[in-house]
Amino acid sequence: MAQVGGIAGEHLRSLIERIERLEEERGGIASDIRDVYAEGKAAGFDVKIMRQVVRLRKMEKADRDEQEALLDLYRHAIGMDMEPAATAAE
Amino acid sequence: MAQVGGIAGEHLRSLIERIERLEEERGGIASDIRDVYAEGKAAGFDVKIMRQVVRLRKMEKADRDEQEALLDLYRHAIGMDMEPAATAAE
Amino acid sequence: MAQVGGIAGEHLRSLIERIERLEEERGGIASDIRDVYAEGKAAGFDVKIMRQVVRLRKMEKADRDEQEALLDLYRHAIGMDMEPAATAAE
């Protein structure tokens, strides 16, 4: 791995900067989320409850995804996992 | 606030969905960040060190921001926080 | 784990009480801190600024600690973390 400040250092720097850029983006979105909660609050909704609703729906979605994954497993197990032949899928 | 399912319910639903959309985006970016770390690891860098570097740089930036905030506080405290009157400021 | 009220229950109770005692102490110190801020305010200092100063100094210390931690990581990474052999270290 070359000398310090060499080609590896450049690569590392590049990776770090990409990460920092992404974290910045993520921070911006987090800020947007806070804004939406604030908007809800201003409209008279209870922020704490809004958070609970979001969390609950997330769990429900995870449940559904798990169910689906389980179904897929079964389908594979009994050889029903091929692509549907000539249907305009969904 | 109308009845359940009324106009307020619509608003709430809209807010919730915007939040969910944003959280999804945020999750995607978090995933991208993980990918970059994985890329660094594959290139032979120590992920733990990468994280430490990122953390340190973040703290240094925060330090600078706080320094500035402190200066602002001082300015306010001694009444130097008014808009500059007739300077070509900026 | 025995029956409720058994030996385990005694142990748990003891732990809980130790925690409660410690939290009480901690609360007392928090109160002392508030007193010092109040004293500063009474002496004409701006509490907000005092807090900012404390926060900034804390961050600067954390920075230094992280620098050191990073150095340690580097040392480990390049195998320089062994005990010095024949030095009167320490």
Add this chain to the structure above:
Amino acid sequence: MAQVGGIAGEHLRSLIERIERLEEERGGIASDIRDVYAEGKAAGFDVKIMRQVVRLRKMEKADRDEQEALLDLYRHAIGMDMEPAATAAE
């Protein structure tokens, strides 16, 4: 408030340092608390539940204190708030 670095500066510095000392103490106690939880965990207790117990007892204590405060209020209101004469108080 004298010049910067003057007597006021000394006072401020002193206050800041007292606060930092106290915060350090507080941090030490927080660390002790973590240790006790860890000890509980090692003994097979569920830390999350331990925390709930502590929180619950704190609330119950707050309730009792409030009841007591209310009783005191009543006592004062009806002139029963004098020191007990010749009892080994409590």
Add this chain to the structure above:
DNA sequence: CTGCCATTTTACCGGC
């Protein structure tokens, strides 16, 4: 699977 770290949530404190 365990311990660590980041994020989220809760509680506190000062200001209005």
Add this chain to the structure above:
DNA sequence: GCCGGTAAAATGGCAG
């Protein structure tokens, strides 16, 4: 007395 913001706690997620 309430609200807003700031610091601490706690939970959840990720790497090792």
